[in-house]
Amino acid sequence: MKLAIVGVGKMGKSILEGLLRAEMLEPSEIGILDTPERTQAVAQETGARPLYLEDLRRCERILLSVQPKDLAALAPQIAHPNVGYISIMAGVSTAVLSRRLGTRRVVRCMPNLAATIGKSSTAITGPREAEEAGDLQFARALFATVGDVYDLPEQLFDAFTGMSASAPAYVAVVAEALADGGVKQGIPRAQALRLAADVLIATGELLRRKHPAVLKDEVSSPGGTTIHGLAALEARGVRAALMEAVEAATLRGHELGKDE
Numbered sequence: 583m584k585l586a587i588v589g590v591g592k593m594g595k596s597i598l599e600g601l602l603r604a605e606m607l608e609p610s611e612i613g614i615l616d617t618p619e620r621t622q623a624v625a626q627e628t629g630a631r632p633l634y635l636e637d638l639r640r641c642e643r644i645l646l647s648v649q650p651k652d653l654a655a656l657a658p659q660i661a662h663p664n665v666g667y668i669s670i671m672a673g674v675s676t677a678v679l680s681r682r683l684g685t686r687r688v689v690r691c692m693p694n695l696a697a698t699i700g701k702s703s704t705a706i707t708g709p710r711e712a713e714e715a716g717d718l719q720f721a722r723a724l725f726a727t728v729g730d731v732y733d734l735p736e737q738l739f740d741a742f743t744g745m746s747a748s749a750p751a752y753v754a755v756v757a758e759a760l761a762d763g764g765v766k767q768g769i770p771r772a773q774a775l776r777l778a779a780d781v782l783i784a785t786g787e788l789l790r791r792k793h794p795a796v797l798k799d800e801v802s803s804p805g806g807t808t809i810h811g812l813a814a815l816e817a818r819g820v821r822a823a824l825m826e827a828v829e830a831a832t833l834r835g836h837e838l839g840k841d842e
């Protein structure tokens with residue numbers, strides 16, 4: 583088995599689907615392990631092989647996509663010196679992974695939910711031993727099937743998590759609030775939600791070409807509507823709120839990574 587995926591929830595399943603879409607591996611080369619019901623359902627849907635714990639030691643690499651709190655109980659059951667581990671758990675450092683799993687063949691990655699549609703930005707890091715064993719190269723190829731991949735120094739991982747990996751939730755709140763604003767002004771709910779999503783997608787495209795400040799200035803006519811809307815946003819401290827959100831999420835990453 584080339585790869586086992588432990589935890590095929592939202593992220594594990596997205597990554598599985600990405601690598602199958604890209605034909606990086608055959609379904610028969612991938613094993614999955616979750617709750618019995620979920621393992622069975624995802625195996626049926628994707629063709630990946632359902633695994634038991636004892637099968638994991640025969641896998642070349644294991645992708646860990648369980649919650650950070652589940653690592654302590656799981657690690658002793660899956661630790662094996664001949665396996666390379668790839669983790670997407672928020673906050674969990676390569677040092678903690680190495681200690682828990684008893685090997686330096688560990689890769690730390692941080693994708694985001696856009697992996698579901700092949701548009702993740704994924705950060706990757708790992709020690710020399712993971713590079714030498716080909717684990718980092720494998721992880722880069724794996725996450726390239728679900729979007730863009732960046733090598734990132736490990737000290738920036740919690741910041742990357744608080745900004746990029748958590749951002750879909752921040753942006754979803756913006757979309758929902760924009761739609762609420764439209765509904766308050768009389769736009770039907772379904773239309774308001776569609777308009778909010780469309781303008782976020784289009785603005786995302788524009789932001790690849792223009793600095794945010796330039797874009798903002800181009801939309802804001804002198805004495806016009808937008809500058810009045812922006813003044814209301816500034817009065818509510820929207821910039822500070824977003825910066826504080828990234829900071830709070832980064833700090834939570836540090837906390838999640840603390841290992842007793």
Ligand SMILES: NC(=O)c1ccc[n+]([C@@H]2O[C@H](COP(=O)([O-])OP(=O)(O)OC[C@H]3O[C@@H](n4cnc5c(N)ncnc54)[C@H](OP(=O)(O)O)[C@@H]3O)[C@@H](O)[C@H]2O)c1
Pocket residue numbers: 588589590591592593594615616617620647648649650652656670671672692693694695747
């Ligand atoms: N969601 C995101 O946007 C995102 C982005 C980047 C990174 N991450 C990271 O990705 C990881 C997974 O997140 P997620 O959102 O995909 O979570 P999720 O949807 O809850 O998926 C985790 C899955 O792992 C299963 N599981 C728990 N313990 C297990 C065990 N010992 N053996 C096998 N399966 C087990 C869970 O089952 P139960 O539900 O029964 O416990 C669940 O189905 C987390 O560490 C998170 O920090 C998430």
